[in-house]
Amino acid sequence: MRPCGVFDKSYALDIAIIRTWQHWAVLISALVFLYLFPLFGSYYLISFINLLCISIIVVLGLQIVSGFCGQISFGQAAFMAVGAYTSSILTIRYGISFWLALPLSGIMAGAVGIIGGAPSLRIKGMYLAMATIAIHFVVIWVILHMEITGSFKGLYPMPPSIGGFEFDTDERMFYIIVSVVIIMTYAARNLMRSKVGRAFVAIRDNDLAGEVMGVNLYYYKLLAFFISCFYAGVAGSLWAHLITVVNAEQFTLLHALEYVGMLIIGGMGSIPGVFFGVLFIRILNELVMFTSPALAKALPWMGSSPAASLGLIAFGLAMAVFLIFEPRGLAHRWEIFKSSYRLYPFAH
Amino acid sequence: MGKRLGILFTMVVVICLSLTMSTFGAEKEVAYLSLADYTGPIAGLNVPADMGLEDFIKEVNAKGGVDGVKIKFIGIDTRYDVARAVSAYKRYRRTPRLLMVNSISTGIGKAVARLIERDKKAQLVPGDGEFQAHIGRTFLWGPAYQDAFAATLDWIMDDWKKKGKSGTPVVGYLSWDNPYGREHLRGGKEYAEKLGIKFLPPEFFPPGTLKHDVYLTRLAKAGADYIHAGGVDPTPTNVIRDGHALGLTKTIQFTTDYWGPTALGIGVHAEALEGTVITSFYERGEDARNNPFVTDQWKKYRGSMDKFNEVYGMGMSWGMTYVAGLKKALKTTGYDNLKANHMYKAYQELTGLKKHDIQGPCAYSPKSRLGSKVVKIYRVKDGKIVPITGWREVPNAVGLHTF
């Protein structure tokens, strides 16, 4: 819905993502704020945003394959692992620079994703979800039992550098990660307005009708998996060079489930929903993790470990309560809020 | 409905924030960060160990702290998850006077070690030989896994000779299919070769495997005289249970490393575990139960001795090292300038520190990252863990492997 008094007077305005000068002002000031953030933000907040952004990239990919194309995938953590390992191997073993390894690891993860997405040609729904869980375990197992991945020892990639300038702190990596997130978000937002995006949505809403209309199901399903895993691979590469240690234990099924949780809580089929979902789960996680020592201190008879399990209970319950009261996700709430302020001062 | 939810959420946030705020204090304070797995696969080890440490710190603080400086214990539940641990470390990195980080799990230890080096802080990890091979800011709790495993192999040779058998013993090894499970062999395998032991191809299985019959029968068929069961308890207990059900305990001697069965598990599976040999760098079983220093603290904070877990004592020994290191660091710089770097230096000067016999004398030095260099060999006898040797020096197996 357009805000009051805003009309599309030309075609360019009609297809624009950003329509009003207020929009532009908010966007530009937000970007400036974001890029200046390391100058005054606390170290913890910066490192938190880094991890947040990596999750956002992963969930953006998930949004494309699950939210838009309707193919539920629990393999995102494994594809992230593929990206992380590819990037590490390329930079360590072959001396390729990080800047080339970043897209290459996305492509590699995408290629594995096409194999992983192959079952989607035969099955859908929960069966497909379970197949992707199986793929997760197979991928992790293969990584662990290969020589080139450093097997159980893992790999130690170096932080990226450009002309002798090392991105070796969280503040410096922040610029790379935030830039990648902005590009990836822009790409995802636009992809959904293109022919490809519409084909995805057609497959999600009714695959039979889509096929009748000339959407090549096989091609577009695999393409969705490729794009989604490309996102995961890029995120994995960033993760590898941020943490500088890659180990198969970093990518577990619980992470994959958490990513799907972020998607649902944020809202399926909405790009802003990705941001809401990731923020919600990550902040909940941090709150739970960091209040438990305080809880242990406030209630000394309890001790640290029971406080930690209380945190686990709180996390589960918060997610459950959320699903009961807002199963359509935060994006839905956001839409309601947006339409109400756009209509202001009118009621309808 | 939405409004009520909003109020609920705000309330939760406010409570959380006020809890966080309440932790700020004005006293002279130093911090100890424990990145432990309280709710994951190795919780059975972490929870009692950190309990011991927490109670020890409470005791120290109640007596006025170390030269007037109180110790703050921060326990973070990582759930065996590297991302969580790294995030937690970054959150607490700037805590004033965070002097030591204890990272429990091989994966977490390796990931945090990098950051520790960069921040010039100090870290404790369980027993990865890698950190002894490449000397850095990471200290081990006791001997490295491979060193302790080599000590077990030494004992196996002694036992073999004592039984008057000729030839060389055949040793099998089975453990978790993860970095921890494979660490013992990096050096341990070379040591076995040096001793002339016939070492069978190792067996690996996922944590949480229901039955271990396949692996045990394969090792038995290959003629194993000794089987070393790895993994953190209850895995070794379950492995030996399966071995007992297969009738292997009669002919094969089972050994475990220091995460082997504790007195709690042995109470129930006394029959199956009878005769199991445990190599441990901290006091177990009857030894720990007869150590008044440990039991007094347990009784004071935890009550009855029924649920006493020996790992509790190990946690206390971390506290002792920390207090001794803090004293040294305070002496050299005073409270105002105290940094983790001073603690790192102080730890290296703790060589020979006695720990009430919970653990052997401290072996930290500029050239060593080992918490101690001695182990005791225990055996399960009539449902009790009794020592069969005194403290024995561990061989240097780390040095045999190229890392």
Added chain:
Amino acid sequence: MIEFLQHSITGLMTGSLYALVAAGIVLVYKSTHVVSLAHGQLVAFGALFFWFFLGGLGLPFWAGLIPAFVLTALLGLAIERVALRPLIGQPLLAAFLMTFALFIALEGVFVLYLKGETRTLPHFLPQGNLHVAGISVPINQLIGFCVALLLFGLLSLIFKHTKLGLGMRATAEDHRLAQSTGIVVKTIFSYIWILSGIVAAVAGIATANVMDIYYMLPYIGINGLIVAICGGLDSLAGALIVGLLLGVVENVGAAYLDPLVGGGIKDVAGYAVLLLVLLIRPYGLFGLVKIERI
């Protein structure tokens, strides 16, 4: 040959546990179309309740069994009433995620109670081994195996010959149709979760017979899920057959393939089988084939 048989028999024993776990998942899916991730926790809680009465309070076997069943059934009912009923009409993925949230919350409770410790059931079944033609089988596991077979028989009887079972089958077919014939679908859901809770308790007790009660116990639910899907989510017979098969495949695979690849076959055997089955027969080996083009 003897060795192969021995490995297979050992696998069958483990497989019966998988089948028991899968049975609960199949029951729930059959009528509510919810794939329950929380089932592993139900299994673990069944075992924990049983331990509480047997090991904690020292009650005799039968006196411990009944309250363990009742409590697990109540837990199942609570999950349905409190968490899943509000989600009726929402996408199935939301319900799946709800079971994931419940898994985490219940895990917290589990850990809160155990505090990282291990609980071991006292020996409530005869110990020792049965030796037949060079193959040895632990008696307590053999009993567990028989119980599993009996339970599956009982379940199929309930489904075929009781009014409740008929209602459950009708609900499984089509919710709206069932509703219009006078079956109260929501009540059927409650019954199903109670039944699933009882089955979970049996599975939990049988598992705790082999493995101690500790952190890893709930994760047997994942194996149960594999079995349920391979067998076809709506087929009880499929769960039984595939459960037993998976046990055998895992064990025999570990016996003969591990030396070739350097260990850890048990990690992936189940998933490899699952992938293969899904690619060849998408609705599981014994599942109802829905005529639908993809």
